[in-house]
Amino acid sequence: MHPGALLREEILPALDRSRTEIARLLGVSRQTLYDVLREKQPVTPGMALRLGKLCGNGPDLWLNLQKRYDLHQAQQELRDKIKKIPTLQVA
DSSP states (O other): OOHHHHIIIIIHHHHTOOHHHHHHHHTSOHHHHHHHHTTSSOOOHHHHHHHHHHHTSOHHHHHHHHHHHHHHHHHHHHHHHHHTSOOOOOO
């Protein structure tokens, strides 16, 4: 799950604030917030710090969600190429 999906589906409805107000509180443009919510942009470390402060859950949650999402996407994209790479043993 992209962290923007969690933010869009779970967090923002629970906060009961407009997206415009959330963007203002985060100190980012509406476009920046909308791009994250639409899963067009990743949650950067800076955005993770902002979201973690706003939601009171710290930046690690947001960065870990982004990392898991990125890794899953890469695994899907590179699946066949990764299978061809041998696993070497250190002597």
